[in-house]
Amino acid sequence: MTLESLNIAIALPEIFLLVMACLILIVDVFLPPEKRNLTYVLTQLSLLVALFLLLNNPSEGRMLAFNDLFVQDAMADALKLFIIIISFGVFVYSREYLQARNIFKGEFYVLGLFSIVGMMLMVSANNLLMLYLGLELLSLCLYALVAFNRDNGNASEAAMKYFILGAIASGMLLYGMSILYGLSGSLQLSEIAEAVMQTSQEGNAQRIGLIFALVFIVVALAFKLGAVPFHMWMPDVYHGSPTAVTALIGTAPKLAGFAMIMRLLVEALGGLQADWQQMIIVLSVLSLAVGNIIAIAQTNLKRMLAYSTISHVGFIMLGILAGTSEGYSSAMFYTISYAIMSLGGFGIIMLMARQGFEADKITDLAGLNQRSPWFAFIMMVLMLSMAGVPPTVGFWAKLAVLTAVVEVDLVWMAIIAVFFSIIGIFYYLRIIKVMYFDDAVDTRPLECGRDMQIALSTNGLAILALGFYPAALMSLCVSVFS
Amino acid sequence: MTITDFLFFAFAGATIMAALGVVTSRNPVHSALFLVLTFFSCSAIWLMLEAEFLAITLVLVYVGAVMVLFLFVVMMLDINVAKMREGFVSYLPIGGLFAFLMLAVMVYVVGPVGPDVMGAAALDNAVQHGPEYSNTEELGKILYTDYVLAFEIAAIILLVAIIAAIALTLRRRPTTKYQTPSKQIKVKSADRLKVIKSDAEVLK
Numbered sequence: 128m129t130l131e132s133l134n135i136a137i138a139l140p141e142i143f144l145l146v147m148a149c150l151i152l153i154v155d156v157f158l159p160p161e162k163r164n165l166t167y168v169l170t171q172l173s174l175l176v177a178l179f180l181l182l183n184n185p186s187e188g189r190m191l192a193f194n195d196l197f198v199q200d201a202m203a204d205a206l207k208l209f210i211i212i213i214s215f216g217v218f219v220y221s222r223e224y225l226q227a228r229n230i231f232k233g234e235f236y237v238l239g240l241f242s243i244v245g246m247m248l249m250v251s252a253n254n255l256l257m258l259y260l261g262l263e264l265l266s267l268c269l270y271a272l273v274a275f276n277r278d279n280g281n282a283s284e285a286a287m288k289y290f291i292l293g294a295i296a297s298g299m300l301l302y303g304m305s306i307l308y309g310l311s312g313s314l315q316l317s318e319i320a321e322a323v324m325q326t327s328q329e330g331n332a333q334r335i336g337l338i339f340a341l342v343f344i345v346v347a348l349a350f351k352l353g354a355v356p357f358h359m360w361m362p363d364v365y366h367g368s369p370t371a372v373t374a375l376i377g378t379a380p381k382l383a384g385f386a387m388i389m390r391l392l393v394e395a396l397g398g399l400q401a402d403w404q405q406m407i408i409v410l411s412v413l414s415l416a417v418g419n420i421i422a423i424a425q426t427n428l429k430r431m432l433a434y435s436t437i438s439h440v441g442f443i444m445l446g447i448l449a450g451t452s453e454g455y456s457s458a459m460f461y462t463i464s465y466a467i468m469s470l471g472g473f474g475i476i477m478l479m480a481r482q483g484f485e486a487d488k489i490t491d492l493a494g495l496n497q498r499s500p501w502f503a504f505i506m507m508v509l510m511l512s513m514a515g516v517p518p519t520v521g522f523w524a525k526l527a528v529l530t531a532v533v534e535v536d537l538v539w540m541a542i543i544a545v546f547f548s549i550i551g552i553f554y555y556l557r558i559i560k561v562m563y564f565d566d567a568v569d570t571r572p573l574e575c576g577r578d579m580q581i582a583l584s585t586n587g588l589a590i591l592a593l594g595f596y597p598a599a600l601m602s603l604c605v606s607v608f609s
Numbered sequence: 610m611t612i613t614d615f616l617f618f619a620f621a622g623a624t625i626m627a628a629l630g631v632v633t634s635r636n637p638v639h640s641a642l643f644l645v646l647t648f649f650s651c652s653a654i655w656l657m658l659e660a661e662f663l664a665i666t667l668v669l670v671y672v673g674a675v676m677v678l679f680l681f682v683v684m685m686l687d688i689n690v691a692k693m694r695e696g697f698v699s700y701l702p703i704g705g706l707f708a709f710l711m712l713a714v715m716v717y718v719v720g721p722v723g724p725d726v727m728g729a730a731a732l733d734n735a736v737q738h739g740p741e742y743s744n745t746e747e748l749g750k751i752l753y754t755d756y757v758l759a760f761e762i763a764a765i766i767l768l769v770a771i772i773a774a775i776a777l778t779l780r781r782r783p784t785t786k787y788q789t790p791s792k793q794i795k796v797k798s799a800d801r802l803k804v805i806k807s808d809a810e811v812l813k
Contacts, residue, residue, distance in 0.1 A: 133757070138758075145765065149768075152772065192758075193757065193758035194754070194755045194756075194757075194758075196756070196758045196759060197758055232776070234772060234773075234775075234776035237772060238769065238772060238773065238776070241765065241769050241772075244765070248762065254759070256756070256759045257758065257759060257762070260759055260762040260763060260766065261762070263766055264762060264765060264766050264769060267766060267769050267770060267773065268769055268773070270773070271769075271772075271773030271776060271777060274777055275776070275777075277777060277780075335718070336718060339718065
């Protein structure tokens with residue numbers, strides 16, 4: 128074996144980000160606090176260069192590297208593209224928020240970059256080991272970031288819950304993976320897929336073992352994505368962590384989670400589709416019901432967004448359980464548009480927050496229209512998109528998923544999904560009502576930098592633009608799975 | 610019964626007895642020491658399975674480092690053992706039920722009762738290596754070639770753990786008094802002792 132046979136060049140964006148993260152770590156140590164902006168600029172520049180490297184080397188079919196541990200295919204290309212863009216947005220939104228709270232530190236950016244590398248590795252994993260390592264790299268960074276504001280009791284509590292439940296989920300995943308390895312004799316996803324196909328043809332004896340492993344893996348995936356009944360950590364973690372970190376947790380990792388489901392359930396365990404379909408139906412129905420109904424009772428905006436995430440996860444799973452390429456591409460479309468929407472939602476919260484004021488209650492949005500009509504409009508677009516009202520991208524996402532489900536004759540699932548999203552519209556519309564019809568308590572105009580204004584406006588307009596031309600994103604998602 | 614059979618049963622028996630000792634002994638320090646014995650006899654079993662590297666690592670890392678650290682923590686903390694034992698009887702039925710269920714499922718899946726899920730027949734075909742075979746060398750070869758990416762990412766995860774631990778615990782308190790060795794070394798007698806010229810005076 129030689130160095131050339133590793134095909135290192137395929138993983139260039141990841142390698143570049145890793146090197147830059149280490150470099151920024153060292154540079155940051157020697158920077159005086161007033162020059163910390165350099166860390167931020169370097170982080171954003173390395174994301175842009177990684178994006179350039181990614182776009183410059185599009186994958187031709189399935190490209191394998193590092194002795195088949197790493198795979199670069201069309202799905203990896205598309206998901207990595209959005210992971211980098213969305214993380215870039217999170218860093219733009221969070222700069223002033225962090226500065227106002229005295230947590231504008233180099234470690235935030237270093238851990239953030241490492242978590243992005245973790246997500247990219249999950250997306251490109253071709254081996255159970257790489258999936259697990261990528262997930263752990265992502266999760267470890269996020270645990271630390273949740274507790275980043277050390278003097279905040281809520282944040283420490285959230286970090287503790289997140290860490291313990293995350294560790295349990297990782298344990299479940301490892302247990303399932305170890306049984307899978309014992310039965311198939313390989314960690315390689317493609318070889319597992321072959322072994323699974325063979326055993327499911329042979330008959331019942333080994334099938335029980337496979338389903339045993341499958342249950343643990345599905346539970347772990349549900350934990351990580353936050354599907355009911357494994358969602359308990361989400362509201363507390365979304366609420367407790369600094370909003371900048373909530374934005375980091377609530378956006379790009381969902382894309383990595385989607386990739387993980389695709390790699391594990393579809394690529395490796397495709398032969399057991401009939402079995403995991405039933406499990407995901409239960410998770411999906413429960414997530415839609417619990418997420419949408421409990422969100423109505425929330426007074427805290429971040430908690431409400433957490434429950435809304437749970438219901439969106441239900442929709443994403445709806446697309447996956449259809450088990451067709453239309454289903455997978457619609458689920459991917461949904462995940463990407465959801466990540467863009469929730470990025471904007473957390474952006475608005477960070478826009479309104481000031482020193483000593485979190486702006487995370489629904490009443491804090493009162494009279495936003497009087498203070499800033501433009502950002503009230505952006506927030507209205509975001510909420511309408513989350514509710515699935517045309518002409519926003521959220522409508523097309525829901526429509527695509529529902530079409531995919533109806534096509535595989537699960538009409539009752541589609542009816543349940545529509546029923547609960549109609550219930551869900553209530554709490555999204557309530558925010559619009561509070562913004563436009565309630566009087567502002569604090570009538571000062573919003574202050575924020577030009578970079579944030581531009582990014583947030585682009586974010587909101589992107590949702591409208593994708594709503595008018597959904598084909599741009601949809602054709603990308605369809606081409607991935609064709 | 611061959612000598613290997615005898616050794617296996619001796620070490621397996623020691624593992625089980627020590628594991629029971631961990632959960633039944635009244636003194637937490639004894640529990641920790643029993644855990645050390647469990648690890649040690651486990652590593653002996655691994656040695657017999659030709660997994661020398663894992664066996665040595667278990668002794669070095671777990672027995673040598675983790676458990677000693679654990680023992681320190683147990684000795685430093687003032688644990689109220691009597692309070693922890695409260696409610697043992699009331700939790701026993703539900704705990705016992707789950708333990709029994711786990712055992713039943715394991716016996717069904719792995720053991721001789723149920724379907725041969727794990728392929729126990731394959732065990733008879735296990736390859737045995739001679740004395741010239743080095744488990745450590747083989748592992749090293751695979752680790753640095755086939756699994757080099759996974760190995761590097763594991764290293765990155767350790768780096769992240771260090772960064773996270775420092776970011777979460779390092780505090781600069783302005784009130785803390787500390788010394789700067791470089792300044793201390795550079796100091797000259799002139800900085801500390803000032804000779805003031807003054808005219809001689811006569812006290813009256």
